[in-house]
Structure formats: structure tokens, C-alpha cells
Amino acid sequence: MKLKDLILPAFVLPVLLSCGGGQASVAPDAGPADAASAVYDNIMTRRSVRKYKPQPVERAKMDTIIECGINAPNGQNRQSYQVRVVDNPDFINGLTDVYLDCNPGMKSDTTFKNMFRNAPTVVFIAGDSTYDMAPIDCGLLGGNMVLSAWSMGIGSCCLGSPVRFMQENPEARRYLEQLDFGEGYTLLYAIGFGYPDETPVAKPRRTDMVRYVD
Ligand SMILES: Cc1cc2nc3c(=O)[nH]c(=O)nc-3n(C[C@H](O)[C@H](O)[C@H](O)COP(=O)(O)O)c2cc1C
Numbered sequence: 598m599k600l601k602d603l604i605l606p607a608f609v610l611p612v613l614l615s616c617g618g619g620q621a622s623v624a625p626d627a628g629p630a631d632a633a634s635a636v637y638d639n640i641m642t643r644r645s646v647r648k649y650k651p652q653p654v655e656r657a658k659m660d661t662i663i664e665c666g667i668n669a670p671n672g673q674n675r676q677s678y679q680v681r682v683v684d685n686p687d688f689i690n691g692l693t694d695v696y697l698d699c700n701p702g703m704k705s706d707t708t709f710k711n712m713f714r715n716a717p718t719v720v721f722i723a724g725d726s727t728y729d730m731a732p733i734d735c736g737l738l739g740g741n742m743v744l745s746a747w748s749m750g751i752g753s754c755c756l757g758s759p760v761r762f763m764q765e766n767p768e769a770r771r772y773l774e775q776l777d778f779g780e781g782y783t784l785l786y787a788i789g790f791g792y793p794d795e796t797p798v799a800k801p802r803r804t805d806m807v808r809y810v811d
Contacts, residue, residue, distance in 0.1 A: 639748050644799060646716075646752030648708065649791030653684035653717040654751055662790070663720075665745035669737040672730035678738055681721040681776045689719060692772045696762060712762070714754045716789025721760075723782040735785050742788060752793035757786050 654662075659682055671677065683689060689711050696703070696712040703709050713719045722739060724731030743753040763769045764784065778784060 639744060641799075643744060643747040644752075644797040645714075645754040646789075646791070646793045646795060646797065647714040647754055648793070648795040649710075649715055649717055649752065649789075650794050651717060652792065654746075654790050654792070656682075656684070658746075658749055658751065659684075659718065659720075659790070661749070662742050662746050662751070666738040666742040669734070669741040671734040671737065672728070675725070675728060675730075675734070677725035677728045677731040677734045679723045679778050679782050680738070681723075681778070682718065683721065683776075684718045686717075688772065688775065689713065689717070692763070692769060695766065695768045695772075696759070698768070699762075699766060712759050713756055713787060713789040716754065716791045718790040719756075720788045720790065721776050721784055722786055722788070723776075723778040723784045726781050726783045732785060739786070739788055746790055750792070751790055753791075754789045755786055756789055760784055760787050 663680065663682070666680070667676065693711040693713075709715070720742065722735045724735045728734075739755060743755065746753050763773050773784065776784070
């Protein structure tokens with residue numbers, strides 16, 4: 598049995614069946630084989646996108662993406678995350694100005710639009726710092742989100758560096774505060790979303806990191 602045969606039915610098939618809406622969505626009467634291959638294709642064709650068309654993702658579509666995210670498996674069903682969706686250019690561009698002040702070299706990059714790998718919609722994900730499984734919950738939440746987005750033709754990129762910047766730079770602090778995460782929640786990462794304006798190729802994966810134990 599291949600690894601994908603184990604992983605797909607358990608985690609990803611429900612995402613696409615409940616949330617799929619676009620290019621790789623599953624028709625209601627599709628048989629199991631069709632559904633499985635749609636899920637497989639969706640996973641295998643997703644890539645991190647860093648060039649987007651200017652328009653933010655419609656909020657109705659973001660609602661579906663978030664719905665898929667919060668339906669991910671999570672420890673003890675504690676749902677140990679808080680999520681903030683930002684599509685306000687004032688926030689994204691204002692924070693990017695702070696970033697550019699600290700990284701002036703980026704100004705010469707003609708493809709640079711903002712510090713979130715140019716995404717017009719950014720989702721910030723914070724975890725409950727009192728729960729040791731919260732980073733896993735947050736990761737699974739994001740995994741569902743990027744895959745459901747991709748099934749609707751929406752690209753994404755998980756982002757750690759901009760979050761580090763927000764946490765470490767005093768000038769960025771007020772943007773972090775604007776996200777208004779609750780007491781005890783720590784921002785872990787962000788995910789940029791938007792309509793892709795590039796088609797990145799797949800990066801090779803290390804299959805040698807996985808083995809069966811007999
Ligand atoms: C936790 C996490 C943090 C990441 N941070 C960044 C980042 O700061 N900037 C960036 O361009 N990509 C970031 N990525 C995207 C990865 O570089 C990308 O997923 C990886 O290279 C594999 O490429 P693929 O997503 O196209 O398959 C991050 C991904 C993850 C899961």
C-alpha cells in the first residue's frame with residue numbers, strides 16, 4: 598500500500614467533499630475512485646504561490662476556506678486556535694512600509710508588492726500557548742485551508758518570516774495588536790491567499806524520510 602492510500606481518505610477527502618467548489622471539486626455522484634483521484638490531483642498540483650493577481654479573495658470564498666480549516670482534526674476538539682483574516686490594503690501596505698524601512702534592499706525588487714509574498718489576502722493563525730498540541734492544531738487547520746483554496750483555484754503560501762518580523766520589530770507591534778488575539782494566544786504563522794499569477798513547479802520531496810516499520 599502506498600503512503601497516499603493511507604493519508605488521503607483519512608484527512609483530505611472530507612475536505613474536498615465538503616468544501617470543494619472549483620477546478621478540482623468532486624461531483625456529488627462521483628464514485629470513490631473519481632473522488633480519490635480528484636483529492637490526489639488537488640494535493641499534488643498545489644504549490645506555494647508568490648505572485649498573485651491584485652484582487653483579494655472574495656469573502657464568501659474565504660468563508661468556505663475558513664470553514665474547511667476549522668473542520669480539521671484537532672486535539673480533544675479544543676480548537677486551540679484563533680484566526681484573523683486581513684484583506685484591508687491599509688493594514689497590509691502599512692505593515693509592509695515598516696518592513697521596507699528595515700529591508701530597504703527589497704525596494705529594488707520590481708516584483709515586490711507586499712511582505713506577505715505579495716498576497717492580497719492574509720490569514721493570521723495564533724495558537725493557545727497553554728496547550729502543547731496547539732501548533733499541530735494550527736498546522737492542520739492551515740493544511741485544510743490551503744488545499745480547499747487550491748480546489749477553488751485560489752493559491753496560497755504559508756508564511757513564517759513575516760510573522761517573526763511582526764513579533765520582533767517594535768514598529769510592527771501595533772499591527773500585531775490590531776489583530777487582537779486573546780490573552781494566551783501566540784501568533785504562529787500566516788497564510789497568504791490570492792489568485793495565482795504564476796505556476797510554480799513542484800519541488801522534489803524526500804521520500805527517504807518515510808518508511809514502514811515491520
Ligand atoms: C511553516 C511554514 C513556513 C513557511 N514560511 C515561508 C516564508 O516565510 N516565506 C516563503 O516564501 N515561503 C514559506 N513557506 C513555504 C515553503 O517554502 C514551501 O511550502 C516549500 O518550499 C514547499 O514548496 P511548495 O509549497 O510549493 O510545495 C513556509 C511553509 C511552511 C509550512
